[in-house]
Amino acid sequence: MVTLKDKYSKLINAAKEKKKTGWGKPAQDQDATLTSDIVDLILSEAISNRASDIHLEPMQHCIRLRYRIDGKLYNMLEIVESPEIFLLARIKILANIPTDTVSSRKAWDSRFSMAIAGQQYDFRVATFPTVTGDKMAIRVLNKNSELVDLKKIGLRPETLSVLEQIIQRKSGLLIVSGPTGGGKTTTLYSILGRLNVPSVNIVTLENPVEYQIDGLNQCDINKKVSEDFTSALKATLRQDPDIILIGEIRDLESAEIALRASITGHFVMTSIHANSAIGMVERLINMGLERSLIAYALVGSISQHLVPRICDGCRVPYDIDPSGFNKICSQCGIDPNTLTDKIFKKGKHDIQYMTEEPVLAESFPFYRGNGCDLCKGTGYYGMTGVYEIVEFTEDLREAILNNAPIVEIENIAIMKGFQSMAVDALQKVKSGRIHFDDIYHILLEKIR
Template sequence: LEAAQEASVIKLVNEIILEAVNERASDIHVEPYEHHMAIRYRIDGVLQEAPVPPQMHRFAAAIISRIKILANLNIAERRIPQDGRIKFNVGGRQIDVRVSVIPMLFGEGVVMRLLDKANVLFTLPQLGMDERSFGLFKGLIDRPHGIFLVTGPTGAGKTTTLYAALNAIVGPGLKVLTVEDPVEYNLTGVNQIPVNAAVGMTFEKGLRAILRHDPDVVMIGEIRDLETASAAIQAALTGHLVLSTLHTNDAASAPMRLIDMGVEPFLISSTMIGSMAQRLVRRICPKCKTDYEPDRAHLPHDLVLAPGDKLWRGTGCPNCRNTGYRGRSGLYELMVMSDAISEKIIERAPSYQIVAVAKQGGLRLLREDGWDKVRRGLTTPDEVVLCTAG
């Protein structure tokens, strides 16, 4: 009986991961409650419940133990958080699973992050930029030196954009190095270094070390503090192209965030070549996409439509789990550095003044890119409002 139970638990865990992969989930949440166990998948950025049979609650501890065994974690330790990795093979595809286990009130909670290369787009044309932004972005990452920053909240696709940029520029004539926390995907031809805080290997330490490896292009996973920011500025001043990310809401706030960290404005204005804010919106499902005549009174006031313009939405079908959406696309706000913007940075002007100057130079805001994608039938007004609120 015990062997049969063990076999069924092994099968169950495999099925949970397999279903998540087939549904294109980015994360699996296994959540213990007093009288039941919940399993949820994050699909296209939104958590969705998976049906869980009532008897599964009895196997909750065994399911968690099985996941911990796969991730090489200590199954006897239930008092402290643990992190591990699982390599999972699905139909010849290697899926990398990052596992986080945390003790909770009614048992251990698990979140598994699925890293599936087949589901991630690492080429520039597939990011979904408009033609003008695409051309400007390509020009910026082809520059020999300077700092370019991608900004946005967690889960906005910043790392994917940087990986696509590295894939576009990597070649036998360039040495490309990255410092990441953690390394999410291995890129061919790129030397990637994982941050390891436990042994004191920080972004700043890694960056200073790789500058001795004669790089042409450096990617830093995230600029979190003055030390890393200073090292990045130094790298740009000494003739390297530096790509990194920041947590700011818009492109114009990136230089201000560096100033807030303690970087001198003149250093930012002399090294920064541009910044790009981004968000991910869900795409309308192509299988159940229908057009409709919108009630203009209920549309956002800044969404401009011509008379007779229709909008699109998904009615819901098995292809999109009845959500009306399948897959995601980026919204982009690309600010290219200019003399006028540099002057504003040196004056420590607030970001709204930088936006005003940048708009005179052709800056298109996230929301404007969103409305363009709404008019083209790629996404819905609700998605754009949700992603650009605040």
């Protein structure tokens, strides 16, 4: 396998050779060519390695190049900057960022486009002044990437059917929560892809518009259509929409407009930060929204995380120490043998419950990727989501109206078939799609 390091060395040696023989263009032009060749190499290798982000970090004696692939950072190369190689400056020029010393004392945010292997890519460049120089993070966006089909975002059939049920509604609010980079946008776009038919009017308010989709009226909130977010939202409502996507709810006022729109004949989708799908109710109450408004508006809530998927080319079973597995089952309230949610009369805070002796599961194999050519040795290929999705049906609405504590709402949901993210994640561990270690901390953090 020819690595990035090999290709880089080849470029450097060829340039040295050319200079020695004094053959070709003047030295200065040769340096510029070498720098731009290195930049091209870094970008095209990022694409062929399926990197989502490129990090260029100035260290004491070199620039460290790292790629984020399937959610994890990998060291790729150490580049020694010299008068001949002016890497960061070259990228700044591409992205229209000033290269003078004064400008480099502040953070910049810009982008440039480039065609690589016949595909058009957008590179979003963010610089950050550090004590050793400008650090650069570049997000890779494929402009040709198509909408991911709802069936392909990693939902198990039972979870998918809950979501399909929710999005058939003509009105109501569907909220997606999860960390930044947790796949919320992909989920929302996949739903829009499903709902995008000529008989409905879809209007979006986004920041920024990441994918342009035919048939949608997409508004980029960055490019100011209006003085502020709230008036932009009000303008959206005057466009006779059936379906509204609001990239992110920012404050109480816009949340209230979104909720009111969803009880007056619109299907509204948005994202708000919350710890769990059902915890969304608490989050909205804490924002200052009326309980009754929440109860009537909220029809669905999705909580999700992205995790790397084990490579199909090198998946192998391995023996684990069962204590981690038992800890997750015990603390998340999962039956370790059936991998289903237990119902508790008391909250998960209950001391008695937390000290309950873990029940050892009948062991099932755990899997990991050993590393092969397909995954370039990482053991992972691509990402998948772990989800929990709740549909707010009549009994849940009543529970919200009756001031029921969140645990009680959760218990009702479980009795109606709700499956927690812990169940989804452990099912995917069992089927060999994801590595247990990659969900361990996600699940521990979710425990209330």
